[in-house]
Amino acid sequence: DAKTTQPPSMDCAEGRAANLPCNHSTISGNEYVYWYRQIHSQGPQYIIHGLKNNETNEMASLIITEDRKSSTLILPHATLRDTAVYYCIVRVVETSGSRLTFGEGTQLTVNP
């Protein structure tokens, strides 16, 4: 699996956009980028995934660079409840079930 690099922590003001970067310079052509988040003492929650096109859902947007060596997760209007550890994961999708390798992620703190 391609290794990912994320900043250990970030701060964001409530109501502003939170932009969380992830570097995955060794990503291969058949590997997807996934984002999960984990609120303190809870199980992780899936946010979004993508291959090469930008993606958007009700939670966030995922911007992947053209060379696919980095990506950015965007929370457009961060709230206090978005305070969590955000994990960027790169993985080949298997036909049934996909092993995920979680790094240490980015601790996002949304401040009032």
Place this chain on the structure above:
Amino acid sequence: DGGITQSPKYLFRKEGQNVTLSCEQNLNHDAMYWYRQDPGQGLRLIYYSQIVNDFQKGDIAEGYSVSREKKESFPLTVTSAQKNPTAFYLCASSLTSYEQYFGPGTRLTVT
């Protein structure tokens, strides 16, 4: 409500005892997973199962065992051979290859 349940939320055991953590899902998912999380760390995969009666070792399987006799159940036994069993244990399941659904976790303390 559909989801994954793990019980109990907190578990205390004496060193040298085996302990079994429960994980049940009613999402009709084929694949199930067990992860371990230590303070300030990411999740590490212990075991996973893609189908009933079959499972594979993850990255840190030593000292753990699992069974998958039913689609909805994937219990994890932490044996006395596991040198540092105190941790937060998370169970997950998936139907598609993209999204894993996680349970609330069991915090195991061994003294």
